[in-house]
Structures are given as C-alpha cells and as structure tokens.
Amino acid sequence: MxxxxxxxxxxxxxxxxxxxxxxxxxxxxxxxxxxxxxxxxxxxxxxxxxxxxxxxxxxxxxxxxxxxxxxxxxxxxxxxxxxxxxxxxVGTAADREHKIYKCPACGQKTRVPRGRGKIEIDCPRCHHKFIKRT
Ligand SMILES: [Zn+2]
Incomplete structure (x- = not known):
C-alpha cells in the first residue's frame, strides 16, 4: 500500500x-x-x-x-x-430604516427612524426642535 x-x-x-x-x-x-x-x-x-x-x-x-x-x-x-x-x-443609502436630517440651527446631523409620519426632532447638540416627515 x-x-x-x-x-x-x-x-x-x-x-x-x-x-x-x-x-x-x-x-x-x-x-x-x-x-x-x-x-x-x-x-x-x-x-x-x-x-x-x-x-x-x-x-x-x-x-x-x-x-x-x-x-x-x-x-x-x-x-x-x-x-x-x-x-x-449607518447614514448611507444602504440604511433604509433611518433618515438623516441636519439641524437647521447648528448643522448637527441626526438619524431618525423612517416611516413615523411627521415628528418633532430634538437636536442632540443644541436642542433646537424642528418638524420633519420621516
Ligand atoms: Zn442643533
């Protein structure tokens, strides 16, 4: 063998x-x-x-x-x-569950979940509040 x-x-x-x-x-x-x-x-x-x-x-x-x-x-x-x-x-086009919004007051980017309708977003940096449709 x-x-x-x-x-x-x-x-x-x-x-x-x-x-x-x-x-x-x-x-x-x-x-x-x-x-x-x-x-x-x-x-x-x-x-x-x-x-x-x-x-x-x-x-x-x-x-x-x-x-x-x-x-x-x-x-x-x-x-x-x-x-x-x-x-x-996260934060790219491949992330379909979230949307990125820029705070109109300070420019800080915030990630929010999609499909919630109109929501009030509280900026994590300056706490400026703004309304967006998700
Ligand atoms: Zn801000």
Whole structure:
C-alpha cells in the first residue's frame, strides 16, 4: 500500500475540514503570534489548544456533533458579520430604516427612524426642535 493510499484509508469516514476548522486555524495562528509578541504563555497554550481541537475535529467520526458545532459557529459568524455590515451602513443609502436630517440651527446631523409620519426632532447638540416627515 502506498503512502497516499494509507492516508486515504485513514481519513475515510472522518469528518475532515469545515468552516469552523478554518476559523480555528486562523485563531490558532493569531494566538501563537500574540504569544510571541506579548510573551504571554496563555496565548501560546490557547493556540495549541486550537490546533489540537482542529485535529480532533478533523479525525472525528462523530459527524453529527461536528456538524452541530459548525452550524453554531456559522450562526455566530453571521451575527458578527451582520453587526459590522449594520455599522457600515449607518447614514448611507444602504440604511433604509433611518433618515438623516441636519439641524437647521447648528448643522448637527441626526438619524431618525423612517416611516413615523411627521415628528418633532430634538437636536442632540443644541436642542433646537424642528418638524420633519420621516
Ligand atoms: Zn442643533
């Protein structure tokens, strides 16, 4: 049996690599890098724990458990990405839930929710009140 066949046989029925494993690879590298920069043993240990966990998951035969872990990871990742996307879209055309108004007295920009009809806006800086349709 060749070396490649041996590896293939060994990996048969194993879980392998998924998105969560790829994230862990990155996390492990960051931890080990940080441990070098900060001379911190905790990050060093954490990096190796990540690496060990990657191997355990890769060689695992418990597909259900690994799949559930990956789904949980993807949910968290989705939320984090969503958060950053929302931060970025604040005050831009992509932000459809808010409208930006400029205070006529001091020029301060205020963000108000859309679709509330006519509302009185209280300027956060100078407390000048003005009426706008949202
Ligand atoms: Zn103002």
């Amino acid at each position: 060749s070396w490649k066949e041996r590896v293939a046989r060994f990996l048969q029925g194993r879980y392998g690599v998924d998105q969560f494993s790829k994230f862990l690879v990155g996390a492990a590298m960051v931890c080990i890098l940080l441990s070098g920069l900060l001379r911190n043993r905790f990050f060093h240990l954490l990096g190796w724990v990540c690496l060990a966990y990657i191997y355990v998951r890769m060689l695992s035969r418990n597909f259900e458990r690994r799949y559930a872990e990956n789904q949980a990871y993807l949910r968290v990742q989705g939320k984090v990405l969503d958060f950053f996307r929302r931060q970025k879209s």
